[in-house]
Amino acid sequence: MARVNIVLIGPPAAGKSRSGRRLARALDRRFADTDKLIQAAHGPIRTIFEEQGEAAFRAIERETIRHALTQFDVVSLGGGAVMDPATQELLLQAPVIVVHLTVRPEAVAERIDNDKRPLIKSLDDWKALVEARRDTYERLASISVDTSFRPMRRVIDDILELLEQHSALTEAEVEHLQAARRGRTQHALHDIDGDEHDDEGDDQP
């Protein structure tokens, strides 16, 4: 377990689940996605929303995040998790580095073209959610990376580069990040990373 948790936040379909998993792999750290943990323990998220309501879901989510931060190094949250005040407090406590992923509406349109998210039925729903949450995302963010029309490889490299500059990290942790970035460059040169070919579905059932 590393000393510092890296937590990914941001709008639905910004890429938190997928980027978080790849970031953890690059760093050889333990990864969890709290939507996945919730589904494994409580069943489909849509069913929780339908049968128990959003408030009950947020309470489950809050406790799942609290626990995940003790067990995993890199943790991707659900898009609305940060609207819970207790979760905000958790993220503001050191040592957590909050990576805020952003995405523009033009880029997200094709990513949300399905019926998998209980709070989003259209691009307008997505825009309204993001508008209502933007200030909170920005207030909590330690670093921000835009994922619009950018391959995952670039997104991960950007995150690694910005993390290296973060003051909460020790010299040893910065060296670990630099080594991860050098390793990725080597793999890219030899085209053996496989980074774009592991698209296990992250969508919610």
Ligand SMILES: Nc1ncnc2c1ncn2[C@@H]1O[C@H](COP(=O)(O)OP(=O)(O)OP(=O)(O)O)[C@@H](O)[C@H]1O
């Ligand atoms: N940089 C990217 N370029 C293109 N597509 C991407 C990128 N990042 C993620 N995606 C795609 O967008 C979709 C949503 O990604 P992902 O599930 O990681 O988002 P999320 O932020 O975790 O969303 P949610 O809040 O619903 O959990 C996936 O189909 C994923 O492959």
Ligand SMILES: O=C(O)C1=C[C@@H](O)[C@@H](O)[C@H](O)C1
């Ligand atoms: O944006 C949201 O409020 C949500 C996003 C998903 O990740 C899930 O956590 C759930 O569908 C709620």
Ligand SMILES: [Mg+2]
């Ligand atoms: Mg996700």
